[in-house]
Amino acid sequence: QKEVEQDPGPLSVPEGAIVSLNCTYSNSAFQYFMWYRQYSRKGPELLMYTYSSGNKEDGRFTAQVDKSSKYISLFIRDSQPSDSATYLCAMSSANTGNQFYFGTGTSLTVIP
Amino acid sequence: DAGVTQSPTHLIKTRGQQVTLRCSPKSGHDTVSWYQQALGQGPQFIFQYYEEEERQRGNFPDRFSGHQFPNYSSELNVNALLLGDSALYLCASSTRYEQYFGPGTRLTVT
Numbered sequence: 083q084k085e086v087e088q089d090p091g092p093l094s095v096p097e098g099a100i101v102s103l104n105c106t107y108s109n110s111a112f113q114y115f116m117w118y119r120q121y122s123r124k125g126p127e128l129l130m131y132t133y134s135s136g137n138k139e140d141g142r143f144t145a146q147v148d149k150s151s152k153y154i155s156l157f158i159r160d161s162q163p164s165d166s167a168t169y170l171c172a173m174s175s176a177n178t179g180n181q182f183y184f185g186t187g188t189s190l191t192v193i194p
Numbered sequence: 195d196a197g198v199t200q201s202p203t204h205l206i207k208t209r210g211q212q213v214t215l216r217c218s219p220k221s222g223h224d225t226v227s228w229y230q231q232a233l234g235q236g237p238q239f240i241f242q243y244y245e246e247e248e249r250q251r252g253n254f255p256d257r258f259s260g261h262q263f264p265n266y267s268s269e270l271n272v273n274a275l276l277l278g279d280s281a282l283y284l285c286a287s288s289t290r291y292e293q294y295f296g297p298g299t300r301l302t303v304t
Contacts (some may be wrong), residue, residue: 125295
């Protein structure tokens, strides 16, 4: 079983839609949860960073962590064509010695 | 702040050759990690350097080695290149639990 599971998609939505991206994980020790956006042939860009459970909002983006279910989500409101990219979840803990574990990424296309 | 920088941007090598990739971390960051990202996959952890020492290593063979310099910059060396080493190589610098990536070096092995 992989440490982090993420549906690769692809996901295609109309402009203005609400997008929900999700990851599940197996290691209950994970405490730090991140979402990255990666455009084609570029390095990942840190979008959101959350510690432990709960919600965090930044503009059109909301990150949710449910540690009891080992499930994290990223919501994008009022999606824009510029949001078209691959979204990667990543997580780590003190027990993993600062090693970050990534999902495979979900490819998102927002259609104008 | 220049962010994380990597060089070169692209590289083409022949099977069996050796390659060195370079990374400069974000200002204020003392920890550098290297990742390999194959097409359509998430980044796979190679190793991490802190205070000029390899602190942790992923599941990669000894052909992959690295170095960190006193100014926190880092190099990734890959010996005896295989076709399967073709990938985007990402450098990331971090505070304790927040990582920032560079643009990557795309390595093609022919």
